[in-house]
Amino acid sequence: MAPEMTTLKGKAFDRASLESLMRRRMFYTPSFDIYGGVSGLYDYGPPGSALTNNIIDVWRKHFVLRENMLEVDCTMLTPHDVLKTSGHVDKFADWMCKDPKTGEIFRADHLVEEVLEARIKGDKEARGEKVEVEEEDPKKKKKKVKNIAVVKLDDAVRDEYKEVLNKIDNYNGEELGRLMKEYDIRNPANNSELTPPVAFNLMFQTSIGPSSNLPGYLRPETAQGQFLNFAKLLEFNQQQMPFASASIGKSFRNEISPRQGLLRVREFLMAEIEHFVDPSGGKKHPYFDEVKDVELELLNRDVQLSGKADVDTTTIGKAVETGLVDNETLGYFLARIQLFLLKIGVDPKKIRFRQHMANEMAHYAADCWDAELLTSYGWIECVGCADRSAYDLSVHMKKTGAPLVVREPRKEPLKIEEWQCDLDKKKFGPKFKKDGKTVEAAIESLSQDIREKLSLDLQKDGKITIDVPGVGDGKVEVPKELITIEKRTRVENVREYTPNVIEPSFGIGRIFYALCEHSYWTREQDEARGVLSFPPTVAPTKVLIVPLSSHGDFKPFVRKLTNKLQDAGVSNRVDDSGASIGKRYSRNDELGTPLGITIDFQSVKDNTFTLRDRDSTEQVRGSLDEIVAAISSLVEGREKWADISKRLPKFEGQEEGVGPS
Known part of the structure; x- marks a missing residue:
């Protein structure tokens, strides 16, 4: 059950007003709208596209650059056999x-x-x-209640x-x-x-090629391309483990009844990480100490199964130590996920991590947690973080024979005593003929315990009997002339293992919508017009340039500011319409533009400008270089407005207002 949502100002949240704003200002719009639209499909307009790109930019810096991940871009078309092997054809429902x-x-x-x-x-x-229902009375020809x-x-x-x-x-x-x-x-x-x-x-089925003889699907996730390229990525990484790959791209799910706007759609943007780790080391992470003190709100599976939703606030270090979170690498990414969400402006009071229950979690998974964000629709899964063990690489290797494994030299040679079976191939083939390969494969798959027992049978009876489904009655006798079973010592100089995978998977569209809800509020003096308090790092447009009027003296300064900001990589737009400055700023507050520069007659005289903060509506004044330096610092997240307002002199503007509490 969804708790009551509040805005930044503490008032009851008005979803209809936000969604009206987002459509009116073209954050998003229904696809094929003039044809009546298709449920679950949306187009992103200029501010929506910019906000998405900025979220992705922060994601790349926070994860790919910070962790030296190997980013790949794989095809969205996937052959049937790949998704049959992965289990999606049978179980993705x-x-x-x-x-x-x-x-x-x-x-x-x-x-x-x-x-x-x-x-x-x-x-x-x-x-x-x-x-209460109304039904028609046929005698009186009118409705009665x-x-x-x-x-x-x-x-x-x-x-x-x-x-x-x-x-x-x-x-x-x-x-x-x-x-x-x-x-x-x-x-x-x-x-x-x-x-x-x-x-x-839930998968969209298609066919590949003009003859339509290669069935395929639009991918339901970006992960499979990363798994199939594992061997090449390992080689690219100079055989070094652990390492992570990353992929950002569209995925497709044929949702049954998409009814929650941007939260449940049929085409969506994902950002996924596959962190490959050696399972023998306890899945430790070299940088876990950097995040061990990060506090998370954890909702574990036992609490859920009791029918409750009480969260436990604890450090990730303690959660891993007590075994609530399975291992350090999984815990490391849970903490890093929260730090990312906070960095882009998600409300810290509206984040929790929910552990998957038995029926949710895949049979091969060791542990799985969802980062959920509270919206007016309730708690919504926005990031999944799963320990997928070695499942994906193992099933693709078994299907194709491709060596999706790690081979590394052992520091000390490993001596292994084992029972080995040797076949006399010259006699074995003529004896079993067309069934030879099947019988040989059955012998090779025998466990060490069974081989030891069969060695005694061979000595005692001069033959062994093994189970071979599909050959005769399922039982096959192999005489001692064809097979030798002996215990020998084998020396291994190379260790071979299949890595385990920790997978953080981000639904960018859901994060986008939750961020909009968390950022939305209205000013007391203008409740009809909303404000989106995006952090400068992700805001669609960073700066609004507002000349006081259309006076010709202002035009060179507009051009100068525009060029200076563009050279600094800061997105900006100019509003030189005839509306009042207050109205121009107000309609850009709806777009989440965090900063504004006013060009007035004093600018013409001394080359100084006012810089306005969207949330507080405070203004400071400084030279061109001071203003641009302050903007760059805010956009790159090095400073907050409080730092700027201490450094530059305040300017008493025409607006009054109070920002979000």
């Missing part, structure tokens, strides 16, 4: 149910969540319960609903179907009963 009367499709877990939350909030029509009392929820039922909501991510299809029956969950629009949940694969 959500549970959907259908209204047989209207054909409307619902995602089952979201419907259960939506209806129970609505009941708790007292929305009668969404309860699926009987409410039939009043039926609505049973209100008692505390026990409300608590039961909350417990279900806290465990919603742990239910499978059968369990969701049981909940729908138990709580009489129907189509909220018409109260129709729905079909039981069935699995729906």
